[in-house]
Amino acid sequence: MKTPQPRRGSRAAKRRILLVLTALLAVAGVVGAVAVHRMTTGRLDHGTVFTESSGQLTVKPGELFSIEVFGYQGGRETWTVAFPGPDPAIVQPSGDEYVDNVGIEDLAGFVLIGNRGSGGHYYFTFRARNSGRTTIAVHAGYSGHKSFGGSDQTKREFTVDVR
Secondary structure (H helix, E strand, O other), rough: OOOOOOOOHHOOOOOOHHHHHHHHHHHHHHHHHHHHHHHHOOOOOOOOOOOOOOOEEEEOOOOEEEEEEEOOOHHOOOEEOOOOOOOOOEEEEEEEEEEEEOOOOHHHHHHHHHHOOOEEEEEEEEEEOOOOOEEEEEEEOOOOOOOOOOOOOOEEEEEEEEE
């Protein structure tokens, strides 16, 4: 009785399959990393970013800058620039956006308990125009609770010196 001999091509075929699977996993990892990076950095150029605790801001004429405020959009905490806005001769609004925090805890929380995430950051972007001083106020339209990682204030004011 003959013992079956292993097929010569089977080892090479297994290596090719393993190589293809490894390449697919690498591509999936890169695509996932790019997607998470895009979700957590936003689409706007934020320029120099000042946090919600900055208060007094000093910028140069022509400089692009942003005010970053933590918010929990899932809890209906929407931040906007208060009316009236800053003096348009001193600073000009350039846009605003909300950028989610995305991390392992967000993915695990959503899968395990239906958590809607750990909040994010609002960026209010401006272009400094002429020398002078103005105030930018932002406020939350609703804040029924203390934000995760933020404060329970619903209005913040920033004095901007352009020089």
